[in-house]
Amino acid sequence: xxxxxxxxxxxxxxxxxxxxxxxxxxxxxxxxxxxxxxxxxxxxxxxxxxxxxxxxxxxxxxxxxxxxxxxxxxxxxxxxxxxxxxxxxxxxxxxxxxxxxxxxxxxxxxxxxxxxxxxxxxxxxxxxxxxxxxxxxxxxxxxxxxxxxxxxxxxxxxxxxxxxxxxxxxxxxxxxxxxxxxxxxxxxxxxxxxxxxxxxxxxxxxxxxxxxxxxxxxxxxxxxxxxxxxxxxxxxxxxxxxxxxxxxxxxxxxxxxxxxxxxxxxxxxxxxxxxxxxxxxxxxxxxxxxxxxxxxxxxxxxxxxxxxxx
Numbered sequence: 001x002x003x004x005x006x007x008x009x010x011x012x013x014x015x016x017x018x019x020x021x022x023x024x025x026x027x028x029x030x031x032x033x034x035x036x037x038x039x040x041x042x043x044x045x046x047x048x049x050x051x052x053x054x055x056x057x058x059x060x061x062x063x064x065x066x067x068x069x070x071x072x073x074x075x076x077x078x079x080x081x082x083x084x085x086x087x088x089x090x091x092x093x094x095x096x097x098x099x100x101x102x103x104x105x106x107x108x109x110x111x112x113x114x115x116x117x118x119x120x121x122x123x124x125x126x127x128x129x130x131x132x133x134x135x136x137x138x139x140x141x142x143x144x145x146x147x148x149x150x151x152x153x154x155x156x157x158x159x160x161x162x163x164x165x166x167x168x169x170x171x172x173x174x175x176x177x178x179x180x181x182x183x184x185x186x187x188x189x190x191x192x193x194x195x196x197x198x199x200x201x202x203x204x205x206x207x208x209x210x211x212x213x214x215x216x217x218x219x220x221x222x223x224x225x226x227x228x229x230x231x232x233x234x235x236x237x238x239x240x241x242x243x244x245x246x247x248x249x250x251x252x253x254x255x256x257x258x259x260x261x262x263x264x265x266x267x268x269x270x271x272x273x274x275x276x277x278x279x280x281x282x283x284x285x286x287x288x289x290x291x292x293x294x295x296x297x298x299x300x301x302x303x304x305x306x307x308x309x310x
Contacts, residue, residue, distance in 0.1 A: 093230070122185050143161060173244070200213055230296065
């Protein structure tokens with residue numbers, strides 16, 4: 001009587017082991033890629049921070065301890081470039097989180113004619129290569145470009161010099177970033193479609209208008225999506241690199257206002273070929289991003305509401 005269950009358990013055990021092997025075989029390419037391109041390089045760069053690896057000097061490899069970290073704390077250029085990144089983040093993060101949400105709310109309305117066409121038009125710029133988009137915007141933001149021509153047409157006699165004035169270059173880069181908001185709009189649209197309609201019906205029965213429905217139904221139900229887009233935006237802004245490199249060739253013009261931290265990191269690695277100090281800068285960026293992300297996760301307990309919570 002007991003032989004059949006034992007045999008059945010052995011058969012199930014063999015099937016489980018076979019399925020585990022097959023599953024491991026399927027995820028093996030990802031594991032190899034993760035080890036080769038993420039885990040091992042991270043460990044190597046952390047080890048570099050305690051060495052004197054430099055391709056521009058013939059000095060023998062040696063252990064330098066915390067010398068690279070002491071150099072970092074005394075490097076004014078590193079902290080100035082980090083401040084440039086922080087200024088851009090303070091202006092860019094509210095835009096990249098709030099504007100896609102508001103556009104998604106507007107497009108999601110059933111009363112909007114041609115909503116499908118609007119969604120396509122809003123997403124289309126996202127598929128344009130970002131370098132091409134940056135060059136297009138560069139021509140739009142010059143002194144006699146379309147943006148300034150439109151400002152003069154509405155009565156602004158002295159429009160800003162977007163890419164040549166240290167005061168206006170960061171807002172100019174934010175304008176360029178609007179080109180790629182299509183993905184955020186699609187994410188918010190997906191979240192809006194998941195909001196239960198009976199909540200809106202109940203709010204209407206209680207006499208809630210559009211604003212109260214937005215405040216008390218849409219925003220609380222969309223808070224996980226908003227939090228998700230915020231985390232992605234923080235990671236993206238800490239990696240901001242391509243647009244200032246294309247437009248200003250990494251020079252930091254005008255007046256150092258576009259010398260973002262990643263540009264300084266790139267120059268340390270590939271221009272000055274100081275691998276150890278560049279690794280130290282990279283780990284500083286990683287730690288800052290990690291701390292900001294953890295703080296956001298901690299604060300999310302107070303404003304992010306999940307439908308599974310009781």
